[in-house]
Amino acid sequence: MSETSRTLPRLVVETTRVDDIRLLVPLLDSRHPLLWMRKGEGMAGAGEALRLEFSGENRFVDACETWREVARLARVTDPLQAPGTGLVAFGAFAFSATSGLISTLIVPEIVIGKRAGVYWITRITALSESGVPLAPPLPMPAARPLGAEYRLSLLPGQVKPDDYRASVEAAVSRIAAGELNKVVLARDLVGHLPAEADLRRTLTDLALGYPDCWTFAVDGLIGSSPETLVRVDHGTVSARVLAGTISRGRDAEADHDAAISLATSSKDLDEHRFAVASVVQSLQPHTRTLITSEIPFTLKLPNLWHLASDAEGILSDGSTSLDLIAALHPTAAVAGAPTATALAVIDELEPFDRGRYAGPVGWVGADGDGEWAVALRCAQIAENGDITAYAGAGIVAESDPERELIETKMKFRPIVEAFG
Numbered sequence: 001m002s003e004t005s006r007t008l009p010r011l012v013v014e015t016t017r018v019d020d021i022r023l024l025v026p027l028l029d030s031r032h033p034l035l036w037m038r039k040g041e042g043m044a045g046a047g048e049a050l051r052l053e054f055s056g057e058n059r060f061v062d063a064c065e066t067w068r069e070v071a072r073l074a075r076v077t078d079p080l081q082a083p084g085t086g087l088v089a090f091g092a093f094a095f096s097a098t099s100g101l102i103s104t105l106i107v108p109e110i111v112i113g114k115r116a117g118v119y120w121i122t123r124i125t126a127l128s129e130s131g132v133p134l135a136p137p138l139p140m141p142a143a144r145p146l147g148a149e150y151r152l153s154l155l156p157g158q159v160k161p162d163d164y165r166a167s168v169e170a171a172v173s174r175i176a177a178g179e180l181n182k183v184v185l186a187r188d189l190v191g192h193l194p195a196e197a198d199l200r201r202t203l204t205d206l207a208l209g210y211p212d213c214w215t216f217a218v219d220g221l222i223g224s225s226p227e228t229l230v231r232v233d234h235g236t237v238s239a240r241v242l243a244g245t246i247s248r249g250r251d252a253e254a255d256h257d258a259a260i261s262l263a264t265s266s267k268d269l270d271e272h273r274f275a276v277a278s279v280v281q282s283l284q285p286h287t288r289t290l291i292t293s294e295i296p297f298t299l300k301l302p303n304l305w306h307l308a309s310d311a312e313g314i315l316s317d318g319s320t321s322l323d324l325i326a327a328l329h330p331t332a333a334v335a336g337a338p339t340a341t342a343l344a345v346i347d348e349l350e351p352f353d354r355g356r357y358a359g360p361v362g363w364v365g366a367d368g369d370g371e372w373a374v375a376l377r378c379a380q381i382a383e384n385g386d387i388t389a390y391a392g393a394g395i396v397a398e399s400d401p402e403r404e405l406i407e408t409k410m411k412f413r414p415i416v417e418a419f420g
């Protein structure tokens, strides 16, 4: 479905600087939270002034066009002009063009933000064609105590451990036969959220446990991702590419050895090289300069080490962050290489719809600037409370099925522990 055909409302947007905002999570809706946060800073959304939905092959292109039109029609008062002030939409996109899950951009009625010691509130009102607000103003969200603690188990879903080992083995044979170089295969865990459960508890656990990751909640997709797909800020572009993983060591010495072993593992370096190449190839046509580190660095997370490379550049063609997620998705960190073959192998070997897992999640502003992560270490919560969590691993020629299974177990840890 394309949103471009329908009449878009005019949005009136007003950002006001405020003195202080302590915590964002207690301000959120307990069942439908809207959040983008890292290191305690970011944005909380309340209400929906506008919801745009996209699907299919053109979901990104349609979103780019529609968002340009929404921004063109909007009347914005934004004295701060900082990332996240003024008009913003939170977004989550499906991984696959054939996904049954909708891709969405949600413009909240109220955005409460904090960044670098600046605090703000943005009110967004949708007007009818005759210029009348479409809804009465939403009361300002107040911090509310979190609901009772809850624990739930996430158990293997459609792909049981044996199935996963078998599909890794199948992928390794396809790679050995020269069909492709790398494919990222995922598995799923499922559970059910009790009706009274307060999702702000889960988000608090994720944000406190993984402060350097992007903790997000958009349309039922919640998680903490370490991977920045792309960030656009006043003509500059940056990305953090991750691929290659090892578990943390039990003590300081073992941990150090783990990092060294990752940094020198030809299997992980190969896996990483494909991911960096795909990002560089996608960004190069849109940038004047694009710099990436020659050797990846080891990124320490509470549950594991990743091989990481940062890319930074200057935009050459005025692309928005939505244009760039369209160009970047899917990177070899979540699909494989070459992309088309990897996607076909994923379709064949993964029996489920990834939904928004491994798709772009983040926010975009009126000028197209924005921040987008790859939706990893996450779960989708359906309206009826059904939870599906996903984690995958990059499979290359030297992959061992058991080790890849263990790697997915480590990657599930943030979400399994936040619910457990």
Ligand SMILES: C=C(O[C@H]1C=CC=C(C(=O)O)[C@@H]1O)C(=O)O
Pocket (backbone or CB within 6 Å): 184, 186, 227, 242, 243, 244, 245, 306, 332, 333, 334, 376, 377, 390, 391, 392, 393, 394, 395, 411
């Ligand atoms: C596909 C996932 O991670 C990607 C990102 C970092 C490291 C990865 C790896 O080492 O396989 C994956 O490419 C996931 O977390 O589900």
